[in-house]
Amino acid sequence: MRRVTYWGLLCCFTLEWLALGVWIGGMVVLVGAVIPAVFNTFGGQDSGGLFLTRAFEGYHRFVIGAMVVLCGASLYRWWSGEPVAAVERGEMVVLALMVVIAGVVILALHPQAAILQAQAFAAQEETAKKAAFESLFRVLMPIRVLDIVNLLLGLFLIGLKSKRTLCPSRQIL
Secondary structure, rough: OOOOOOHHHHHHHHHHHHHHHHHHHHHHHHHHHHHHHHHOOOHHHHHHHHHHHHHHHHHHHHHHHHHHHHHHHHHHHHHOOOOHHHOOOOHHHHHHHHHHHHHHHHHHHHHHHHHHHHHHHOOOOOOHHHHHHHHHHHOOOOOOOOHHHHHHHHHHHHHHHHHHHHHOOOOOO
């Protein structure tokens, strides 16, 4: 008797593509539309920066959901034992890297940036404000780099999944 049904795997694959769309598409929308709109619309750096911090916190909640879906779906496909649903090593490596990078950003760097941002906004004298913003920007740079790396890894994962769909008999990596 088969462990899973056709519908179970279909739902699994559908949820994986949806999770990747949310994760990657969310970052593209934030970088390509939200950030430029905020800095071209909001009056000051304080209000725009605070808005973007909140926007990224919301995005991070979606990323956590996407991580749960992608990891759960991969486990389900592995457990199914179906050759068409087999989890490839390259796919798991890329997903693991994405999860680790997102974890570093969400659990370590973003909270630190939010604290530094609050300190920068609260500073009264100009030299203290300047020093606080320099500290904030030193934390934001690795966040940006890691977000771009995760975006590229996500696109690579989409490519791996697409190639697997088109050539199911070929090994990828």
